Amino acid sequence: MDLTLFMYLIPSLFMFGCGVYGFITRKNMIAIMISLELMLNSVDINFVVFNRYLFPGQMDGMFFSLFAIAIAAAETALALAIIINVFRIAKNVDINQITKLKF
Amino acid sequence: MPLSLAIVVVALPLFMFLFLGLVGVKMGRKITGWIGVLAMLVDTILAYGVALTYFFGSGQGQIVDGVRQAVVVANPAWLSFTDTLVVRMGVLVDPIAAMMLVVITTVSLMVHLYSIGYMSDHDGNAEKGFQRYYAFLALFTFSMLGLVVATNIFQIFIFFEMVGLSSYLLIGFYYSLPAANHANKKAFIVTRLADLFFLVGIMILSYYTGTFDFDSLVFGPTMSGSLDTAQSAISTGGGATFLGCSVMAWALTFIFIGGAGKSAMYPLHIWLPDAMEGPTPVSALIHAATMVVAGVFLVARLFPLYVLVQGAMNVILVVGAFTAFYAAAIACTQSDIKRALAFSTISQIAFMMTSLAVSSNNNSLIEIHGGYGLGYMASMFHLFTHAMFKALLFLCAGAIIHAVHSNENDKMHGLHKYMPITSICFLIGCLAIAGIPPFSGFWSKDEILVAAYQRGLGWGIWMSMVAGMTAFYMFRIYYLIFFWKKHEVHDPHHAPKDQPWTMTVPLIILAVISVFAGGVPFHDLVTWDGHHLHTALDMKVACTSVVIALVGIGLATVMYRKENPLPERMANAMRGLWTASYKRFYMDELYQFITHKVIFQGICVPIAWFDRHIIDGFMNWMAEATNSLSFGIRRLQSGSIQAYVYVYLIGALLLGVVTMLCVLL
Amino acid sequence: MEIFNNILIYFVIVPLLTLGGLALCHNRGIKAIRTVAVVGASVLMVLAVWLVSIFLQARGAGDTSEMILRSDVLWYAPLNIHLALGVDGISVVMILLSAFIVFAGVFASWKMNPLPKQFFMWFFLLSTGVFGFFISIDLFTMFMFYEVALIPMYLLIGVWGSGNKNYSAMKLTLMLMGGSAFLMLGLIGIYFHSAPEGQPLTMNILDIAHNDAIPHGWQNVLFPLTFVGFGVLGAMFPFHTWSPDGHASAPTAVSMLHAGVLMKLGGYGCFRIAIYLMPYAANELAWIFLLLTGFSIVYGALSACVQTDLKYINAYSSVSHCGMVLFAILMFNTTAMTGAVLQMLSHGLMTALFFALIGMIYGRTHTRDIRDMGGMMHIMPYLGVGYVIAGLASLGLPGLSGFAAEMTIFFGSFQHTDMFHRVLTIMATTSIVVTAVYILRVVAKLLFGEVQDEHHRTLTDASWEERLSTATLILAVAAIGCFPNFFINIISSSFEPVVKALQAALPML
């Protein structure tokens, strides 16, 4: 039995689906961020796997993943800072409750 | 004296208007008045010089082959519509213009002088606005002079507007009085309405003839018997007809309506009685002697055209004859002396109009009397004499009003004892207007009646009857003012008396003119074609008219010489008729109804409502609709990130599906 | 640069410099602000008079070219946008008119409060747009300056206005912008048909007219777009309703400039762009607009009869008078079109005069309702006389501007050989009576009669700057009225190319 490209893509796809589901259904902002991480992660896997299987001589996919991880880190740090700040003001991280900026 | 001085005659009052209006207001009141009088005196002398030179001088081109010509002194272009349609501001001297120069300056001078006294209180202090008054008088004089020397029909229109303005300003001289305020508005708007017709008439006329100038319209080769192009356009109506009449008949009728507005012909007469709210000298100058004859002058000026278009002539004839009677009927019952005189004026102007209109080019009878110019000559003659004696009557009325401070004749009565000079002057005026020889009115009115009888027996009898009514109502007024019963004097120190010399001298001068003006040889000087007109006193007509006038005077003497119940009984016997006449046959009410109820309430108010609520409402509705639409769309922007992601994802997937389908298919 | 040798460019530069100068003034340095504004306005006036003399000299010297003082600077090559300048007689008199009104407007807003500096800055920005519009002969720059003239209006009314100013400012701006949208479409359409196949497209009006390449089908689409687009600004029925509200709320000088000059942009644009560039469609569709404008002449006048607010009366009167401008332009003959330009001048000056006087009266009595006023002639004779003169000019008294203009229009229009046009003309003439009615009604109610409100007795007559402002306008009104031929000589030759184009297009119908 061989480990084909396909076999790596399936868990990644599943992970992405879970991320979408979580992003849309969760109300806690941190949980939404976690779902976001799931999606990002699945994309990273795809980058790496495609790179490794299709273009083994290059490292573009790997670098993209690397940068994606860096950006994800930055983004998460900022997002969490904002969330905590929002929590300070609204005493809440429920995305449905925070509507002060609406309209 | 060169005829070109006519330019100065016209320009001097304009200069005086600007001078008195801009500089005069900073000067003393009396001094301004005297400057005005002095300038007017100079102007009068110049005008007499021009007129005498024109009529009796020689060598300036005014008589060619024994035919009197019109002399154009100056004619600069003022406003060029097209190459041929050019409005010029010219000065033209011809018989009627020269005659009008004399009339206007004479009466104006008298009024200028008279106003020094009239516009002051009994201690001789000038009223507030004295300078303004003289400035406006000068403006009026300028406008009227400009009108009569016009070289083209558009210039006449321009000065029609200008005299309308001066009349407006002078009627409203006491602008804080509501009555004056209404009267000037009414006068302006009614004459403006007439001017609208005048304008349309000019537009039609100029469209078909391609010119405004009298030079080609009136003084063309017609004088020598043939028609030039402009006039042939008129005689054929340019070939065009409208509603069954030739367009030229329409044009000339419209122009006549313009004149009728100024000359207060029925049904456009309603402004004139109200215009008596102005100072009395103004009424004498504008609303008796000069401006109101502008319409007659206009028709006379275009007489060679009217002669060619019988339809328009007939309109004038009917309107004139009716107005003469109508106004005379009203004048018989008025209690306000100025209004009575105003209706008398309307009636007399209608006489002039009728006289012009009885001229006809297809009446063989008239040929015997030297062409159809008799009515024209008579009309101008009457215009001249009427200006003098009506100005006299109005100035007398002014003197009386100044003395008793009322217009109503029941406040007067028996003034003969107190104001003998005024009484005699008024009597001369009455005799003149009644047509008693040898006073001037007799000569001119007689010619009119002759012309009317020539046109037809019916017209002659009708006009004679009106002449009889004239004699009656004038003497009614005379008796009611100066006799009837003893004047009630409350305070012997303030008893009415003859007015100061500034007011009395004009009366005497005008009285003298009224007596002798009948001797002016009009048939020699003022004829429509410049030829000498052979006239003879028609003894049948003359005797009849004198008898009728005497009957009228006699009736008035019986009824009004001494206080008696006869007038009251007469009025009671014909109560309905009497009231209708006193109320001026409800014409004012009719106008009031049409303007206020129909036009204002029925048209203007709905239009304004329509504008605010339908048109503007539609615009506002569009704004509202856009607004609500935006608010509706705003709901899509819920601000919920999850909804956005969902929509985004679905959209992206759809795009993916579409792409795949494209790839597959 | 070569373009700076052209006097025309200074009509844009001077207001901009004034704007800059004002920006340097201190907010509360009212004297400096006034000085700068007066200097700017005076320089413009001098330039305008100078321009007239240059024009007369050029024409006198036998220069018969369509436009004089031509300059051309490429501005944006891909769309062939040029800063193209040039004037003919019509633009020259319009520039003169604008300069007069800007001059009078500065004095009329002498005591502007609050924020005088900002007011004058916007004011001069607006005049930049106006002058720029009149000197340009490039579609794009014209449109640009047109917008520059419109936008400041919003702030000028919204900030310095009175009454229901937010609503009015919004309404005015939106409606005029709506017009601009039509206009923009029209201009783009014209641009893409500006030259025959295979030749470079151009924005220059003269070139477009010369090429005459717009297909007839397109003309029938583009002509209504541009005509309505400019017609909105020219207060054409039924797009006039911004005018009463806008004028009622605007401050004095803005009303003056707006009614006096800005509304003329509409008439000028209709003529210069819509009719000149699309003569075929103009001939074919003119009757629709003739009916509309002919109607609006009478309609505006009748509406004015029942208004009680001084500014509303004047705004409706403007609808009537501006309707006359468009009406005459659509008559397609030199006389009527000359009359239209005269009417623009006349209406500009006398409406500015009206609004100046109304502003001055309102500034004293704090009411514009004629029912609350009366006998003003006793209290403020100078303003009263001024108002009467403005009224007389408006109702067309000989010797004042309205008469010459209206008569030229009526007689020109009546020269049309078609019965339909002549009948319409006669209907339009009835407005002179209605105008007299509403003018005299106001004069009688406002100035004559007894003083209605005893508090008014303590009010003062005009101050020196108000006298200067109104006297300037009165003199100008009288000048046009007394010497109309002077202006007609400047204007009328400029219509030849248009009338020729229209007549050339006539047989193609």
Add this chain to the structure above:
Amino acid sequence: MESVGNIILYFIVAIAIIVFSLLTVTTRKILRSATYLLFVLFATAIIYFQMDYQFLGAVQIAVYAGGILVLFVFAIMLTQRPGQDADTLASHRRWLGLSAALAGVAVCGYALFSYADFGARLLSSGVDVNMEKIGQFLLSTDKFGYLLPFEAISVLLLACIIGGVVIARRR
């Protein structure tokens, strides 16, 4: 032919990813959610190691599992009261999420399956990704050089630091 160990490892990783992903988004306790995420990240790192990208795997563990997740945990600690569960989901919300997820999976899955080629690809061996090479690439300006993104990321991180400070600062 792969080594059996590799295959077994693959299955463990695949199953771990699937199960823990599912748990991450379905658990009602947020802290547990974070923990499950940690397992997913570890599993991902194992995939990277399997691909011979040891450096990337190390970064994944160090930055993601070590850094980001700790941040999450801190955030959760700061904002959640102990024992607080997420509310049960409203059913329409669940269906909404489910539909989106399933649609996404379906479309992408179909896209994957339609490329039969992917099933035939095998892992080529002998790829040497050493640190020196990575360093060279990251700091080179040649083709396949990543200096610009690298610097951009540095600036981004700097901005992020400053932003974090600014946001966190008490006003």
